[in-house]
Structure formats: structure tokens, C-alpha cells
Amino acid sequence: SDRLTNMASNILLLSKLENQNAVTDRAPFSLDEQLRHCLLLFEKEWSAKELDLSVELDEVSVTSNEEMLSHVWINLISNAVKFTPAGGAVSVSLTREYGCVRVEVSDTGCGMDAETRKRIFDKFYQGDLSRSAEGNGLGLSVAARVVELLGGTISVESAPGVGSSFTVVLPGETGADVRE
Numbered sequence: 001s002d003r004l005t006n007m008a009s010n011i012l013l014l015s016k017l018e019n020q021n022a023v024t025d026r027a028p029f030s031l032d033e034q035l036r037h038c039l040l041l042f043e044k045e046w047s048a049k050e051l052d053l054s055v056e057l058d059e060v061s062v063t064s065n066e067e068m069l070s071h072v073w074i075n076l077i078s079n080a081v082k083f084t085p086a087g088g089a090v091s092v093s094l095t096r097e098y099g100c101v102r103v104e105v106s107d108t109g110c111g112m113d114a115e116t117r118k119r120i121f122d123k124f125y126q127g128d129l130s131r132s133a134e135g136n137g138l139g140l141s142v143a144a145r146v147v148e149l150l151g152g153t154i155s156v157e158s159a160p161g162v163g164s165s166f167t168v169v170l171p172g173e174t175g176a177d178v179r180e
Contacts, residue, residue, distance in 0.1 A: 023149050029066045031101060032057040032094055038073040039092060045081045046090060054091035060101055064170070068146045072154075075139035076105040076166050083109035083164070099171070106165035112158040120156060143168075 035057055046053055080090045088108040095102045112120065121144040147154040151171050158164035 023065050023068065025065050025067070026063050027066065028061055028063045031060045031062045031069075031103075034066065034070060035073055035092060035094055035103065038070060038077055041074065042077055042081050049081070049084065049086045049088070051081065051084055051087070052089040054089065055093075057092070057094040058096050060094055060096050062101065062170070064150060068149070072143040072146050072168060073103070073105075075143045076168075079139065080105050080107035080109065080164070080166075083107060085109065088163075097169075101170050103168045103170075104165060106163065108163040111160045111162045111164055112156070113160055117156055117158055121154070 036055070039053070039055065077090075077092065084090055084107040090108075091104070091106045093102075093104045121140050144154050147168055147170070152169050154166065154168050156164055156166050
């Protein structure tokens, strides 16, 4: 029942985002604090797996939709923890670059082949079917749509047996008003 509830919530959220053309409810907030909070949501999981967690966050204030962005970070961090075996490593970084912000979430998990990388942002696609009971293939679709609405980009670099690194870049002029 939990999986069904989660899937219904994600479908409703994705449907709402797909029909949305502009980002509303923008307010200033600390992006580095938001990332710390999202990491702490998974402390039980990364502690149980004894993951080496590396966090390097510049202090960055943005004016954006805080709730929408939290969906992106929660999904990326959740996947990094889920797909990294015990004793592996997860890193999260936030840097300010020329009026943009760059967030990278990397892991030493199972990684993805080229076919999976091509389809990873597609609705309902799950590259690792052995973990299909743990998700519904909508999280990365939601993350990609949020980033798109904010005028940013999301990309992945990955190789089987090496891990994955997701990079989100949000521009200051259209998505996240970056303030020094």
C-alpha cells in the first residue's frame, strides 16, 4: 500500500508539473541548508550501509520554489544511497559558477550502461529491475521536469560498476536567482 500511495503521489505531481509552464511561489532561501536537510532525511539509510558521505557546499542563497527543488534533491540523494552498496561512497557538492549554481550528487553504486543512461529520465523507466520494488520509475522524471521548469539542466555520467554522477545546473537569470 505504501508503494501504491507513493506512485499515486508521484503521478499526480508529475501530471501537475507537466501542465505547468511557469514557476510560482518563489522566495529566497538557503540552498546549502536545503541540501543538508535533504541529506539528513536519509541518515538512517546511509548510516546502516556505512557509506562514506562527502559533503562540500558553498553558501548559496537563491530565490526559487523551495518545495519544487526539494523533490529534485530528495530523489537524487535517495537514489545515490539506494544504489550504493554497503561501504561505498556518496558525495554531494554545491558550487556557485558565473551566476549559476551547480549541484552534483555522485555515488560508487552499480552504475548504468549507455541504454539506461539514455532512458533514465523517461516516465516509469527503471534501469535496475532487481530494485523495482523500491521505486516506481517516476522520481527522475519529476526531477527533470522541475529542473526544466526552472530553466536549468540535469545530466548523468555513469558506467557499470563505477557509479553515477548527476549534475544539476540552475541559471541565475531564469531559475534560481543566485545571490552572493
